[in-house]
Amino acid sequence: MAVEVISWLFVGIGSLFLLIGAIGLLRLGDIFARIHAAGLIDTMGLGFLILGMCFYSGFTLVTAKLIIIGIFMFFASPVSTHALSKAALDGNIKPEVDEDQRPDKRRLGAEE
């Protein structure tokens, strides 16, 4: 019983962050700002959902698979996020920022 309460609590927190991330995707300004909202979904949202499901399924093979999914997302999501923002930069989308503290506008790592 207690385990079920804990698991639903975690699933609830995860769902809340999914919702906030979705609101952020709609509310924030340009693509670079919206990426942050997506980041909310695949860190806290996904993390807490997986944690909740782990508690729900107990010490079974399912839990081991859930943890593997979590570890995979831990490595895959920042890479895909970076690919997305780099693609946006390469597509000449200018970030809408209040302040640009870069010393110059050249693109790091760009192949001439």
Added chain:
Amino acid sequence: MFRSIFLAVVLFLLWLVLSGIYTPILISFGVLSAIIVAWIAYRMDVADHEGFPIQLSWKAVSYWPWLIVEIIKSNIAVAGLILGSRENIKPILIRIPANQKTELGQVTYANSITLTPGTVSIAVGENMIDVHSLSKAAAEDLKQGVMHDKVCRLEDLNYPLPKTK
């Protein structure tokens, strides 16, 4: 070579977890496919210190809990920004140094920046990272360099990397 053997063992363990059906014929298929994949990786020369960084494993285990705490903290901050007034959202672009010795270290650092919501690394190169941040506070945090030093330490104690091939 050692790395490839270790890779085969890890792949087979992964196969065991994902399979769930343990009959002799299926397990022998698992052994066979793990060995073939490890052999292909060895031939392709991708089972090296970048493709399969086991030299980081223990350091990484001590780094991850700290990173997860940071992720949770910044998640709450970004959730507040999203739900709060539009006035508070002041995106900012900064360029920060990434003095890790290996490319693997720089990737780890850039990934850690991206994983903490509120900051996304948008370009990496020349020992520097361009970071897009949703608020000035997150950018200032990053400039303090706590995460940078931690990632440096992550690889420093294992440097120089052992040549296993």
